[in-house]
Every structure is written in structure tokens, then in C-alpha cells.
Amino acid sequence: MATREEDVVVPIITNTSPEDTSHSNSSPEMNTELIPAFNPDVSVLHIEAWGIEYSHTRPHVTPFSSGSSGSGFVVMHLDETYIVTNAHVAEAERLTVKFPRGDNTKYEATIISIDSSCDLALLKVDNVAFNERAVPIPLLERSPKIDDCIEVHGFPMGGKTVSKTRGTVSRVENQHNYAHSNIQLPVAQLTAAIAPGNSGGPVICNNMLIGVAFQGIRGVEGSGQIIPVSIVKHFLMHNKMIGDVHHSSFPELNIKTSKLNSLTKTSLGLASTTTGLKVKSVPLLSCSGTLLQENDILTHIDGIQIHDDATVMLEDGMFEPYDVLIKRKHIGDTVSISFIRGNDSHACDITLNKAHGANDLVPLIPSYVQPSFYWDSGLLFQTLTKNFLSSTYSNTAKIKKYRNISRDEDNEEVVFISSIIPKSYAQDADGNNIYNDDAKDYKNMKISHVNGTKIKTLADLIITMQNTTSASIKLTFDDDDADDLEIPKASHLENLMLMREFSIAELCSSSYNRFIREISFADVPEMCLFHNSLTQLEILEEVSPPAPPPTTNDVEVDRGDSIDGSEPHSPNQVDSEAELDGTHIDHADAEETDAVVNNPIMTGEQNVMRPTSNLFQFQQHLD
Template sequence: MKTRSCFILMGRAVLALALSFCPLITVQAVAAETASASALENSVVKVFSTLRGPDPYKPWSKAGPQEVTGSGVVIDGHRILTNAHVVGYASQVQIQANGAGDKIPATVLAISRGMDLALLKIDDDSFFDSHKPVPRANVLPDVRDAVLAYGYPTGGTSLSITKGIVSRIEFVRYNYPVSGLRIQIDAAINPGNSGGPVIAGDKMIGLAFAGALNMQNIGYIIPNEEIDLFLRDEASGTPHGKPAMFDTIQTLENPALRTFLKLGKNVEGAVVLAPFSKEADYPLKELDVITHIGDFPIDNQGMVKLNANSRVRFQYRVQQLAKNGLLPLTVVRNGASMKVSLPVSSSHPMLIPSLAGNYPSYFIFGPMVFSRATSEFMNVPNGNPQILYGMAFAGNPLMTRRGDKPDAQREELVVIASPFFPHKLMNGYSTRFFSVLYSVNGVPVRSLAHLVTLLRDQTDDLLTFRFEQRDAEAIVVPRKEMLAATESILTDNGIRSEASPDMLKIWNEKTPAGK
């Protein structure tokens, strides 16, 4: 009994000793967690930008200044990561730390509009002594993982933190033609949150970049995998963007389609509906069935496994598997399986491209303003169903050729970018605003540069402009009077130059006859 009592007493003493340390351990853990949270909050900044974007309908000038705010986060290398749409076309950028009263000037170091990512730098490196980089997770989160979204949504000046979970992971289009992984969360993401970090545990899993319009509790983040691709591409010194496939693909779910293709039950994959190129040496052919990308099997919905709980479109694996511009695929063609190497790149030439961060080229000739058709130029028609209907009814190429690639006959579409300036030379003609120029004196126009060359070298007294749509009248004007009118029109409208620098260079290469 004495021995047993002794052991009981000793056990109680050890327990009491352990319990006596529990409050101390708890306080230390709370203190460490508080310090970590404070350091994280100190690394999230508010971004202030003054944007001067392009004005596609007055291409000789910029749009009026627009003040926007967003969020950013300190990362390694004394850099701040944010979204491209927060600082794109910025004439001024400033950042402000949490709880600080001063704004610090910043410069855009790198930008990817396709991936909606940008890097900022500031001149004062001492800022980073007290604002440390946020550690980034190197694996994707799981669905249902808890997350915290940090940022500066509009409506307040202090740091906001919202809580939620990971809802799903997808591979979707960001800004055409770039696609990437996207994580959906149910933590609130509002205007101003863009560029702020989203945290799981004690590490950043991605960058907030969008909320779903007219929906509640749906926000989207760019995961670290995409961010790391962007950082590596920029670090290379010659950024190339993300490689991608541009072939048209359809699923293999329908039984009749499988019968038509004479496929065995064991064949799964995605069908090539239209190869990106019709050249004889292009590796993919119409109605090929892509069964594997690298070693990853593709199911009949065109999906591959991302992890145990998620599938994404198989094109996601392109950015992981492409080497030196070639992508390994396995296809079934006419019943036989074969391996092919598909050329891939980040470039996808379009007849109606994006400005990609540039300002539009233009050429003013008398009362007429010519420019290139771009996706930005289509902003007004896209928002007006009546204009779209009228353009479609007339067969305007801005509608009928939206998805076409350029070729030797048509490198780009030349448009009338603005209503005609008031002038007697245009008496009796309706404005051709949004019309696509087809020819000058019977010569088809390939590009804006080609148009400037044609007008520069023209010697005929009269110029006939024809437009590519059913209801477009021809415009005939005296050449010398158009040249003479240009200068007065520029002066009357406060326009500094008759052309953008690239077009002015072409115009001045040779003095036009009779000018």
C-alpha cells in the first residue's frame, strides 16, 4: 500500500507540474500567432492608381484619368504583387502600408494582362525591413480548406479580412487567349480587394482578382502555381507568356459520336473538331481523339485529374508538360494509337486583336479617321444590341470575322474610328463610323500601314473609298483638297498630329505627289 500511495503521489505531482505550465504554453502560442498575424497584415498594402487608358474612338488622345484603388502583397525580392487591371495604363501608382499615413510612389516592374498579374517596385528598400514577404504555399489547397482574404475593398480605409472556404478549382479563360487555374472561394471579394493575398493556415495560396457579378459569396483567386509561372517567365529576361493549345476540341460523351468514330469501349479522350492549322505537317487532324496529354489520361469530358477530389480541362497540363514549344500527346487516328508532338505557343494572332496594353495606331486624312479594329474598339457595339444587330445584318466584318486569323490578303481590319469631322468635303455622305474599309481606288486594303502607303503614293485626282458591308455607300473625294483640309481640321480640333508615330513614319518616307 505504501508503494502504491507513493506512485499516486508522484503521479499527482507530475500532473500538477504539467498543469502549471499549461497557461504559459497557451500564452506563448497565442503571442506567436498574434505576431504572425500582425506581420501578415503589415505585408498587405493598398494600391492607388491613376489610369489613362486608350480612347479607341479618339485614337489621337488618351481617355480621361480614372482613380482606382486595389490591394497588393509584399513578396520576395523587395517586390509587391498585385493585379494587372489595378495598374494597367497607370500614369501614377502609389502604395500605402496598413496603418500608415504616407503614400509611397511605386513603379510597374512587370505586367501580364493575360494572367492579370503585375509586379511593383518602390525606390526605398528600407520599406521592406518592416514589411516582410508573405510565405507562399507550394501545393494547391483542397476543397473545403478554410481561407482568409486580405485587402482594401472600397468603402473604408483600413485592412479588411473576410473568412470562407475553398469551393472549387477550375481551369478557365482569364483574358483571351490566356487560360489558367482559378480557385473559387466563398469569402467576400469586392472591388478594391483585387491584388490582395488569400491565406490558408499561415501561407498565401493565391491572389484575389475577381468577384462574381450579381452573385453573393463567390470570389475568385489566382493560385500560386499561376503566380510562380508568371514570376519565372519574368525572371527569364525574355517573357514568352504561357504556352497553349488553340485547336477546337469537343467531348466524346455521345454514344452515336463514338459509333461514328468506330472507337472501342476502352478508348476515352477528346475529339479534335478543327485543328489550329490545316498545313499538311501539322500533327493533329480533324476527328483525331486525344487520349493522353503526356502520361495523363483524358476522360470523355476532356478532363484530367487534378487531385483526388478535382478534375480540370486537360489543357491545364500544357503549361506543365510543354518543352521547347512542343507538347507530347497520344491520339487515336483511324483506329490506331500514335504519339505526336504538338507545337504550342502563347501567341494567337487574331484579325481583331487586343491592344495588349498599347495605345491605338491611327491616321487622319482630311475629315476621316482610320484605325485598326481591336477588341477594345468593339466595347461600344458589344454593349448595344441595336448596333450589333445592324452590323450583323449588313455583314460587317467586325461581326462576321471576329474569330478569324489574319492572312496575306487581310492582315488586319481598317476601320473608320470616329464620326467624320464636319467639313464640306463630306457633304451628302453619311458617316461611316464602325465601317470596315475594303479598298482605295479599287486596291484592297490589307492593313492600316498599307492604307497609309496607298494614300501617300496616290497620284489620281479623285479617291474612291469602298467599305465592306452591304449597305455602305462609296465615298469619292478630291485628293488634293483632302490633303489641304487635314491641317485645318487638326488645328480646329486641337489634335497634335495627323498620325500615330508608327503611321507618321510611313507617311513621311516619301513626299506624296502634289503635297
């Protein structure tokens, strides 16, 4: 059921005074005598993010400007002052940070490292005055525990001053869905109020950082969730070792397994007391290489028994999926696997050199990255992403099956037809118009060949289409039940005419321009240029000979929101016919959300409405 925007819980925000210090949580295991009192005025930051965003269902549409705000805090890393916030707050072209009071300067911040998998980003301000004023927050040595007294600091919606809410840790999960990446990682749930705008803000316990606010469950009070300090430390350590700007801090074994039951054990000749997992397949690019094989029975990981339900027992007595032990490691670490092959027991050490999602056939891309697309002969070809799957209402059953598949080759992509222009641009031998209506039955199907040429990437398709000399193109699909599709091949001139008539801003995404044969819009006959659409006239003004000025009867086109505070943009929002698992809410993209059990939403507030599940991000959208 879709959740209405008014169903979002609006928490009560309590403003802090400069004299307030962190609420003390007496803990016999912690000596806080040498820890200075937490002061939000010099440790908590208001972050504004400005940039452009693209439509993943209509990538040819001109991107729109967007602004959002969130929270952040100061940490000491590699003996220097840095800022930590959420990845969904920092994914932008321009970032500024500002202290709550005492300094009204907006400082430019640079992204040093960003990890979408754990929704964290590391920023740096290259300014002496900022670094002299900023006071890092020390990191708590342990993970959150139930009943820990905490304070949430940040800049939620409803005001411009820093806020503080108090509560306790009500739940700790070793594996829980992160809305930004759909990866399962530890979270802690709080009774303290968290609202859009709190994203990236510090959660304090005993004057030290215990976590980072980032998401909550829509419509459920006391469901604010935080990234535990252990994940923050993991992120910072990975940055120290690797230093990538865009990366995942968490490795994965990348093998396909199935659970064991009594019948399976009998058929495999295993003792009833044997527990573990059966290896179904090992992708070619898996970090395990040839060390593991199909039908191997995994029994232990790092000496810890794997149970038949694919869980291991952790130190706290909780049973969690076995890959939680993998995610505790860093890229480049090794893991010890014990397994049975045939009637023999074996063990091997595997180097975890693959980051989470690195081998995914269908990637998740940041909202500010232009989706890959190409227009030709009235067909819109795209590279499949998780962003597309979570943004469209159209029937995606034929390509959803690729979502959880690993690539067999580097740079392999799923290329498919996402949209069709029902327009005749060719004639048969008798002079009758030919339409490409038949192509509608092939939407959202993976293309395997074009005119007999194997298609592994969108670049392969573009090069093949651009260089073909035949009068038609034949598309073959990765579906045994699908016939080949043959349609007339539009010339370069005809493609440009279609672009003009249907207000298509670009023939392809900018990264593929080098594959396009050069031809000017000036070559298009003027009689084909203009129609009674102001949208088309406005687009043509910059690229064609002077056009007749629009009349007052023409419809005004909404050009979208901008950083100067103009009206929000609507054309680049999700198509009205798009298919939605959750609801429209104000927040950053929460991709891959249909698998979410509790439907958390990330803490955020933006000026753009997009479909997501009930997981929301607490970052605030700017007007």
C-alpha cells in the same frame, strides 16, 4: 439585364489591430511552427496608380487622366524583395506603394513583369528603407481546399486603413473565367467579404499566402474570388525563366477542334469505344506546325485520355476541358499528343512556344495604350481590338466573327471603318456637293483592298491613302455580299479642315505619324477655322493663330478628371449609343465579357465609368 450600381454588395469591413495575427486553420499536413505570425503592417501595401486612358470607340479624342487604388503584398523572389498585385491595378504610368502604418512614405514602384492573362503584376521598389521594413509573405505549398479558413487583407472602399475579413473557401474551380483577359484558369471562391479596393491584396491561410483577391460576382454575397497560390507561383516561375515585362505565362496549343459523337465516329470509321477530338483546322502560326493535320483524332494528352466532350479527368476526379493540362505548363515546355490519322495511331511531342493570345487576330490591349486609328476623307479607320468590341453599342456583328480567329501572318490586323463625318468636302463636275453618306452602310466591315492594294495592316492603308494620286478612293471589303465603296479622296488640306471643324485632335495615332505627309495647320484658311463651339476654340488655341476669346455664353467643356482630385471626366467615356452586354460599374476594363457565364467582376474602384459584364474587379477608383 443591366445591373444598377446600387446593386453592388457592400461588405462589412473589419479593421485589424497591430496585435491581430492570421486566423489559424489547423491542418494535419502542414507544420506551421517555423512560420512567423503574419503582420499586415509590414507585408500588405496600399497601391495608387496614376495614368491616362484612351477611348477605344473615339480614339482621336484627347486621353484623360485617371487614378485608381488597390492592394498588394510583399514576396521573396530570386532572393530579393518584390511586390505582387493585380495586373488591372498596375496598368498605369505611375505607381506608388505605402505601408498600412508606421511609415507614411509613398514609395515609387516600377513594373518588373505584368501578365494580363492571369491578372498578376510584379513590382519593385528601389529604396533601402522600404526593403528593410518589408517582410515577404511565404507561399503555401498547396492549392486552396474547400473549408480552408482564410483572411482577406487589403484596402477596400469605405476607409483608408487596412482591413481584414475572415471566411472559408467555399468553392474551387479548375477552369473559370478571368474578367481581365477572358482566359479560363483556376479560381477559389470565398465566403469572406471582398470589395472594390481589395484587388491585389493577399488572402492568408496559416500565416501563408493562399491566393490573391481579384474579382467577384455583382449582386451575389459571398462570391469573392481569388487567384490561387499555384497561379502566383506559375507567374513568378515564368518571370524567372523569361523575364519579359509584358507577357502571358500560359501557353496554348492553338488548334481548332470539334467533339465526337456516334455519327461522327461511324462516318470516320472509328470504333465506338474510341474517344477524343477531331482536329478541324491548324492555323499557320500554330506551335504544332505540321505535326497535326486536319481530321486527326486526338485521343490522349500526356497519356491522359481525352473524352468525347473535350474533357480530361484530373487528379481530384473532376472533368475539365483538356487545355487545362496545357495551361499548367510553361512557355517552351513540351506536350505529348496521341492521335489517329486514317487507320493508324501516332504520337508526337509539341513544343509549346506560343503564349496564350499571341496569335489572336483581334488582340486585347492595355487601357493606357493608344488605340491605332487614322482619319481620311471623313472616315475613321481603326485596328480591331477586343477593347473596341466590348466598348461599343454599335452593330459589330460583321466584325465580331474575327474575334476568335488566329492570324495567318505575323502583324496581320483587321482594319475597318468605325466612324463617318457626314460632311461635304468635294464637288462633282456640276458643282454639286458630294457627301460620303453611303459609307455608313460599310461601318464595322473588314477592309481587304484600297484602290486594288491589299491591306493587311493599318500601316498598309495609311501608306496607300497618303500616296494615292487619284481623285477618289475605292474600298473593297472582306465580304462577298458587299459592293465596293468609292468616295472622293480628301486632300491633306481638306483633311485638316475637317479635323478643325469637328474637333479632331489627331489625324492618326502617334505611332503612325511617320507615315503622314507633313502639313501645317497654318495652311488652313482662317475662314475655315472657327465655329461657335468652345471645344474647337480651345483645341485650336495651341496650334493656330490667336483666336477670338470665348464669350461667357459659350458652353464650358468638361476636361476630365485629374490626379489632383478635380471633377470626373465624361467626354471620353463610352459613347451614349454604345451597345452594352452588362452594366456600368466602377472598375477597370473587363474585356471580352459577353462569353462569361457567371458574369464575375474584377475588384476595383476608379473614377471612370465603363461598360462591362457583371464581372467586376476590386480596385478602388480615386476621387
